[in-house]
Amino acid sequence: MINQKTVKLGTVRSSIRELFEYGKKRKAEIGEDKVFDFSIGNPSVSAPTEVSDALVDIIKTYDPVLLHGYTSAQGDFSVRKTLAEYINARFDTSLDADCLYLTCGAAASLTIAFNALLNSGDEVLVPAPFFPEYRVFIEHAGGKFLAVDGVVNTFQLNLEKLESLITPNTKAVLINSPNNPSGVVYPEKDIKLLCEILEKYSKKFGNPIYLISDEPYRELVYDDGIKVPYVMNYYAHSLVCYSYSKSLSLPGERIGYIAVNNQMPEFKEVYASICGAGRVLGFVCAPNLFQQLIKKAYNVTSDISIYKNNRDRLYSILKDCGYQVVKPDGAFYMFVKSPEEDSKSFCERAKKYELLIVPGDDFGGKGYARVSYCVLPETIEKSAAAFRALAESYKLI
Amino acid sequence: MINQKTVKLGTVRSSIRELFEYGKKRKAEIGEDKVFDFSIGNPSVSAPTEVSDALVDIIKTYDPVLLHGYTSAQGDFSVRKTLAEYINARFDTSLDADCLYLTCGAAASLTIAFNALLNSGDEVLVPAPFFPEYRVFIEHAGGKFLAVDGVVNTFQLNLEKLESLITPNTKAVLINSPNNPSGVVYPEKDIKLLCEILEKYSKKFGNPIYLISDEPYRELVYDDGIKVPYVMNYYAHSLVCYSYSKSLSLPGERIGYIAVNNQMPEFKEVYASICGAGRVLGFVCAPNLFQQLIKKAYNVTSDISIYKNNRDRLYSILKDCGYQVVKPDGAFYMFVKSPEEDSKSFCERAKKYELLIVPGDDFGGKGYARVSYCVLPETIEKSAAAFRALAESYKLI
Numbered sequence: 001m002i003n004q005k006t007v008k009l010g011t012v013r014s015s016i017r018e019l020f021e022y023g024k025k026r027k028a029e030i031g032e033d034k035v036f037d038f039s040i041g042n043p044s045v046s047a048p049t050e051v052s053d054a055l056v057d058i059i060k061t062y063d064p065v066l067l068h069g070y071t072s073a074q075g076d077f078s079v080r081k082t083l084a085e086y087i088n089a090r091f092d093t094s095l096d097a098d099c100l101y102l103t104c105g106a107a108a109s110l111t112i113a114f115n116a117l118l119n120s121g122d123e124v125l126v127p128a129p130f131f132p133e134y135r136v137f138i139e140h141a142g143g144k145f146l147a148v149d150g151v152v153n154t155f156q157l158n159l160e161k162l163e164s165l166i167t168p169n170t171k172a173v174l175i176n177s178p179n180n181p182s183g184v185v186y187p188e189k190d191i192k193l194l195c196e197i198l199e200k201y202s203k204k205f206g207n208p209i210y211l212i213s214d215e216p217y218r219e220l221v222y223d224d225g226i227k228v229p230y231v232m233n234y235y236a237h238s239l240v241c242y243s244y245s246k247s248l249s250l251p252g253e254r255i256g257y258i259a260v261n262n263q264m265p266e267f268k269e270v271y272a273s274i275c276g277a278g279r280v281l282g283f284v285c286a287p288n289l290f291q292q293l294i295k296k297a298y299n300v301t302s303d304i305s306i307y308k309n310n311r312d313r314l315y316s317i318l319k320d321c322g323y324q325v326v327k328p329d330g331a332f333y334m335f336v337k338s339p340e341e342d343s344k345s346f347c348e349r350a351k352k353y354e355l356l357i358v359p360g361d362d363f364g365g366k367g368y369a370r371v372s373y374c375v376l377p378e379t380i381e382k383s384a385a386a387f388r389a390l391a392e393s394y395k396l397i
Numbered sequence: 398m399i400n401q402k403t404v405k406l407g408t409v410r411s412s413i414r415e416l417f418e419y420g421k422k423r424k425a426e427i428g429e430d431k432v433f434d435f436s437i438g439n440p441s442v443s444a445p446t447e448v449s450d451a452l453v454d455i456i457k458t459y460d461p462v463l464l465h466g467y468t469s470a471q472g473d474f475s476v477r478k479t480l481a482e483y484i485n486a487r488f489d490t491s492l493d494a495d496c497l498y499l500t501c502g503a504a505a506s507l508t509i510a511f512n513a514l515l516n517s518g519d520e521v522l523v524p525a526p527f528f529p530e531y532r533v534f535i536e537h538a539g540g541k542f543l544a545v546d547g548v549v550n551t552f553q554l555n556l557e558k559l560e561s562l563i564t565p566n567t568k569a570v571l572i573n574s575p576n577n578p579s580g581v582v583y584p585e586k587d588i589k590l591l592c593e594i595l596e597k598y599s600k601k602f603g604n605p606i607y608l609i610s611d612e613p614y615r616e617l618v619y620d621d622g623i624k625v626p627y628v629m630n631y632y633a634h635s636l637v638c639y640s641y642s643k644s645l646s647l648p649g650e651r652i653g654y655i656a657v658n659n660q661m662p663e664f665k666e667v668y669a670s671i672c673g674a675g676r677v678l679g680f681v682c683a684p685n686l687f688q689q690l691i692k693k694a695y696n697v698t699s700d701i702s703i704y705k706n707n708r709d710r711l712y713s714i715l716k717d718c719g720y721q722v723v724k725p726d727g728a729f730y731m732f733v734k735s736p737e738e739d740s741k742s743f744c745e746r747a748k749k750y751e752l753l754i755v756p757g758d759d760f761g762g763k764g765y766a767r768v769s770y771c772v773l774p775e776t777i778e779k780s781a782a783a784f785r786a787l788a789e790s791y792k793l794i
Contacts, residue, residue: 001604002514002568002663002670010513010673046461055456064443068647104501104651104680111679116407117399133676140677171399207398250465252685254501266399273399276407279530280537282508283501287684288649 005140014132015362016040019347023356030354036383038371039356041180041332043249045302045374051248054296058289067292071285073278075102075257079295086298087259091230099262101274102286104254106216106243107133108278113212113239113258114141114172115277116270122171127157128364129335131180131214143171147364155182155326155335155365157190159197166201172210173198177228178217181363181370182335183311183328185221188229195235208237208264215240216256219247219301221330222308228330236263239270244294246332249302255290307332310373310380317384318371322396332374335365339394343369349393353386402537411529412759413437416744420753427751433780435768436753438577438729440646442699442771448645451693455686464689468682470675472499472654476692483695484656488627496659498671499683501651503613503640504530505675510609510636510655511538511569512674513667519568524554525761526732528577528611540568544761552579552723552732552762554587556594563598569607570595574625575614578760578767579732580708580725582618585626592632605634605661612637613653616644616698618727619705625727633660636667641691643729646699652687704729707770707777714781715768719793729771732762736791740766746790750783 013021019039027035058067074080080097087095103109118124120142126134128147138145148162162173173194177186186194195211202208213231221228231238243256260271278284285291311328318325324337336357338346344359347369360368373380391397410418416436424432455464471477477494484492500506515521517539523531525544535542545559559570570591574583583591592608599605610628618625628635640653657668675681682688708725715722721734733754735743741756744766757765770777788794 001516002667003512003516003674006513006673006677007666007670008673009676010669010671040467042466044462047465051465052456052461056453059449059452059456064449065441065646067649068444068448069439069649070437071649104684107679107681109679111677115400116403119398119400136677137679249462251467252465252682252688254681254684269404270399272407273404274407276403276405277400279406280403280508280533281678282504282506282534284504284651285649287501287651287687289686290684291649 009136016132016358019356019358026354033382035354035356036379036386037356038373038375039358041372041374043246043251043302043374044376045249045304045306047249048300048302050297050300051250051293054293055289058292062292068288071288071291073275073285074098075100075286076288076291079291082295083257083298091233093230093232095259095262098271099260101258101260101271101278102291103256103258103278104283104286105245105256106214106241107137108254108283109241109243109256109258110134110214111137111141111281112274112277112283113241114138114143115281116273117210118143118171121169123167123169125162125165125170125173127162127175129155129179129181129360129368130364131176132362134174153326155179155184157186157194159190159193162194163197166197166209168205168207170201170209172212174212174214176214178220178328178330180217180331181333181360181365182326183331183333184326185226185228185329188227191229191231192234198235198237202237208266211235211238213238213240216243216246217331218242220304220307220332222304222311223329226329232261232263236261247301248297250290253287253290255286255294306377307374310375310377313377314371314373314380317380317387321388321391323391332372334371334373335360335368336371338367338369339396341367343367350390353390355383355386355390406533413529413755416753416755423751430779432751432753433776433783434753435770435772436755438769438771440643440648440699440771441773442646442701442703444646445697445699447694447697448647448690451690452686455689459689465685468685468688470672470682471495472497472683473685473688476688479692480654480695488630490627490629492656492659495668496657498655498657498668498675499688500653500655500675501680501683502642502653503611503638504534505651505680506638506640506653506655507531507611508534508538508678509671509674509680510638511535511540512678513670514607515540515568518566520564520566522559522562522567522570524559524572526552526576526578526757526765527761528573529759531571550723552576552581554583554591556587556590559591560594563594563606565602565604567598567606569609571609571611573611575617575725575727577614577728578730578757578762579723580728580730581723582623582625582726585624588626588628589631592628595632595634599634605663608632608635610635610637613640613643614728615639617701617704617729619701619708620726623726629658629660633658644698645694647687650684650687652683652691703774704771707772707774710774711768711770711777714777714784718785718788720788729769731768731770732757732765733768735764735766736793738764740764747787750787752780752783752787
């Protein structure tokens, strides 16, 4: 018998992938423009032209033996140095190159961090709603995944609830802001309070509780005055998992990093463990061409005004139809309240109107559904009638 | 306490990396051309011009949203289809796209395969000498790594020894031919005999023993008439882990695949488990730009005649100095017999002559040292006097 856990995880698709595959089939049946596919978080906006230009320039001018050769496992020193300086200038930290570990994207950042930090049975608290793969990553690293319900209807951190779940086995808290699937940003006051709680229990139990911030959506924030706090400014035992997948529209190229806060006393041990975890998982190094790319394009983003317009238009359509939904501050998702208790049944009914939206159950958000608006503006425009008909079927209007 | 296993693996470098870092320091001290660095397996030959041309063409002509977007976790269907057809034409197999799973290189292929196949405590037999990271990958996947001594002085498979180590817990045998660190190729008659043994014990114990063939060096074979057998032609329960790191000189870009033999009855379960393992380890998909590249460059290789010339020249230097060494058929390594029992002491003495060669101990080859000849031809030429002086210090000449 081979490993039945991985057999199961390879057989049962995630609810997102399941619906995405259904969508591909349905589009082939009735036509691409007849299906309103809000299932997946694949950026719909092109990488900025700086990306193509820089890639071509690098390929044409660098020594190919060096360009395509191994870098150190942590990543090319000069790339890490550039990024550390950028982070310091932007967030008033004092990182150096050796605080950064370049990875094959956010998922790799997370599996490496969990494998580096967790011993078997360690608990990780994850505020809901959350990206469903977190559970898979934490459990495979030997950890225990514990969801923490958020504040009802706002999806903000429920710090009282979180505090009540801390035990001597709590090794880490994982946050994701701007959030997938709700789009909310956790405000500074809550991050401060969270860090105070973690400080208190780290002292009480004599073991640090790590704060891991998963930040693939950091650059996707749409309103002036919305600030995404940088956890290192508030808490020493913190790690930031970053990815260029969404900010540069490069999800298929797998490039990101882990930044380890050098203010934690055991910094060297944690960084070494990150290196060890990358090694045992088989990562070797992040793709070198894309390492060199981000050295040039670290402060560039795709045109996110398209997502902002999508958000505004979709939000207004949904509100006009009588749906309950929190206006998201960032990312490219909305978490809509299901008009009936069972959100799976709601999403099934939505399919009849060719609307593909994902039930919130796997996101720790029963009774809600995720709508990904990283789509063409036309898709949103054309979907309005379908959202209205679906609302009418529930007598929302 | 964080995970002490990964702390240790991130703190204690592999013996190869250790020497490589020493070499960098030493070169800075006495000059690049004064140090004869035979420590690491980083290709010294450029990627072929087809690679740069294809990359630029792809970047300039493909839709960036698709090009840099997620592919399915297994890899782009059309890429897998192209590779399956190529493998079928070359090795007379009948694979289809869904037998292939594209990976971030050979290390990823191996960690995914081990995590997919192994349950805790399962044994993997690995003929010595072997690449030291195999132990790390197998143990982290919960397996038990068991080295099988090779035939003395030839480094060929010792099938009697291997058979004697098979137990009901044997889940897999991992082979690597052309071999790192010896450069030998296992001939067809031995592969056939190995497969007969595995067939016999799979039946006896009622559980398949998988044969995993790690093939990053398949294309690096230097003499007419040397054939690297394709394991799928001899055994149903076989998987091939392939990488373009050495054949296309792209080790830093992380692109390769796992091919699962569809002749095994439980093929679907094994392939699903590969998908599940890739998911839990955080791989998401292989870098898409390089997926598209290999669709165009699958039958191209770097100029390996440079390695052949290096091999011939280095072999003749070493023989002239009185060293015992088997002439390698492929890869870019030679495994030289240490003139004293302790090969670590031999490699330390070599350092005094600015020769950086790696003790064989971690490769399961005590009493030998690995010499990587993926270097500039000048390095070999200039190293001749140092090898001679080292031999004289042992009174070999």
